[in-house]
Amino acid sequence: MSEWTEIVDYFRGRSMWMLHYCTGCGAIELPPTMTSRWDMERFGITPMATPRQADILLITGYLAIKTLKRVIYTYEQMQAPKWVLGFGSCTINGGIYWDSYNVIERLDKYIPVDIYIAGCMPRPEAILDAFVKLKEMVQMGEAKGYEKYVKNYDWYKANQDKVLKRTSPVLKEIEKVTKIG
């Protein structure tokens, strides 16, 4: 049985499809990574259009609280062996938005991150390095972030709820507001 798992892990590492969630400036580093100069397809990594098809979720840059909600939806729509790459210092400690009122600071409080890519901006070499590292981790059977999410769902859910509470509409009780006005 373990041999079979090893074979499955080997092929999972050789074929990883990526969904890139590009809210920040990090999106600009991806076209050179995909196209002729750095060519990530030689590692079997291809950009995909929807979360259902993807294995890797690449979060490039800062996440406002509203976009965090969409990222969590996206992550939960992806199918079981799935990995998250946090890209840039914004996902590690908030980066230049460290004191912003509506930007999250540490991504792995909300969804499990397998690899962080440090830098502002990380170069395409750094992205490819992360992909190769992730491939090794997958083939060794070490990248188990998705299992961690299921096991510790209460903790993640509590953290998510704590910040997502702040996204409720300010003008929810519109009648009260207009009455005062």
Place this chain on the structure above:
Amino acid sequence: MVIVEFLIKLSQGFGIGALALATGLLFGGIGRKIMARIQRRYGPPFTQNFMDLFKLLSKGSVSHGWAFDLGLVAGFAPMLAALMFLPIGPFTLLPSDSSLIMIVYLMMMAYLGMAMGVLASGNPNSAIGMSRALMLMVGYEVPFAAVIFSVYLFSKTGYLTQIVTQQAGGFMNWNIVKMPLGFLATEIALQGMLGEKPFDQAIAPAEIASGPMVELGGKYLGFGMIQHSVGLFLETGIVVDLFLGGAPNFWIFIAKQFVLYFIVILVDAILPRLRIHEATSFFWKLPLFLGILQAVIVIIQGGVLNV
């Protein structure tokens, strides 16, 4: 004895299916490599599609109801059935004297089955993608039907094995020499059938999030990949049998198929995507004109010969 024969046929059928799948996946992988080299990239290994399929089948997946499951099967089964009527090299599993019509009919059924499946997912992107795929089918089936009509008139039979036998005896007997305009129309229609650029409106990743495949994930997407690979084998195979004189053995057959696919990839590499109404109206202009012209030429030649 009947049961033994049936079992032999059944195992041969599975064998043909597996062979078509392996060839289709290999073609896809080589196609990705060629595309990469055209774009001055190194490209994935040519076995990449096998690895992708293995990974997809090992992934978890989510269904969208029984019509979703059934639709994918209904999309794949006609393709597999059409394969049984196709002369692959010298070998045909189910010889039938109307195999040409049968294959064309079954190819269309496959798309309708797929439409049923992906529309059950309820995603608007898949609805748009599927409407585009069917619209495109209306486009390329018309010139292809004109070509089928002229081949029918020319060979005076709908039995593919016999059409292949009529082309035996060297390059000059092939239908590509006798009906060059028809071949040209078929080649353009093939581009649309395989959904390669400029006719990839149905699967437009940046535009409608890969269209019909938007809700397919894991094993379902793997099934879609199997369907696409078998379709690739079938659609290039029928053109080989109609115009390139079939083949004496399997290896020459796939070599001829690969030449057709290679042309498709080269066109795919250099052209951008058309809008859907542009694509359909293009199919109804140049390829249809070529197809009808070919039919008229065949009728005139036949009439002259009969007199």
